[in-house]
Amino acid sequence: MNFCSACGQPVIFKIPEGDNRPRYVCDHCQTIHYQNPRAITLTLPIAPDGRILLCKRNIEPQKNYWTLPGGFMENDESTLQGALRETWEEARVKADTGELFAVISVPKWHQVHLFYRIQMPDFSFAATEESSEVKLFNETEIPWSSLAFKTVECALKHYLELPKAGFSVLNTSLSG
Ligand SMILES: [Zn+2]
CATH class of the missing domain: 3.90.79.10 (Nucleoside Triphosphate Pyrophosphohydrolase)
Known part of the structure; x- marks a missing residue:
């Protein structure tokens, strides 16, 4: 994933606060894009x-x-x-x-x-x-x-x- 599906801005791959594994996070709209099986x-x-x-x-x-x-x-x-x-x-x-x-x-x-x-x-x-x-x-x-x-x-x-x-x-x- 390169861009946020909610707002279209670039996402970054990082561990969100309080989480324990990296996720695609949009710093523009704060959406965390969880990916699950x-x-x-x-x-x-x-x-x-x-x-x-x-x-x-x-x-x-x-x-x-x-x-x-x-x-x-x-x-x-x-x-x-x-x-x-x-x-x-x-x-x-x-x-x-x-x-x-x-x-x-x-x-x-x-x-x-x-x-x-x-x-x-x-x-x-x-x-x-x-x-x-x-x-x-x-x-x-x-x-x-x-x-x-x-x-x-x-x-x-x-x-x-x-x-x-x-x-x-x-x-x-x-x-x-
Ligand atoms: Zn976004």
Whole structure:
């Protein structure tokens, strides 16, 4: 950040009084521009036959790599609503509810990824502008070497271990 979004004057990077870490501060209008992690909400859609839905990304970053549907949460929605919205936008899968099963922090990217597993009501899904291909995979078919993000790999592994280990929410942190 170079300029204050409130008044347009240059900002400086300094520790505000009473704080303990540097922030972008505007000495003109006194605004402190806090920057905090962003929430990414995703789903792991499960088809009626147990297969897992993955999307091939049609956008950068990681274009042409496979991912679970998801994206940045919007201001007017819950994490679950965000996850379900993104799943519709990216894969045309409609679901009403989901179950949180993984929370993965990525400090380096200033992000936290929240994964919900959802039951697809039927086999309806489709490619979209954001996903060049949408496909169902058996456990043995998952393209591990072509996954877009480490968090997706981590969440998929946790999901596949659930039947053996019993249901639990993964809460972990990845380096990026
Ligand atoms: Zn300002």
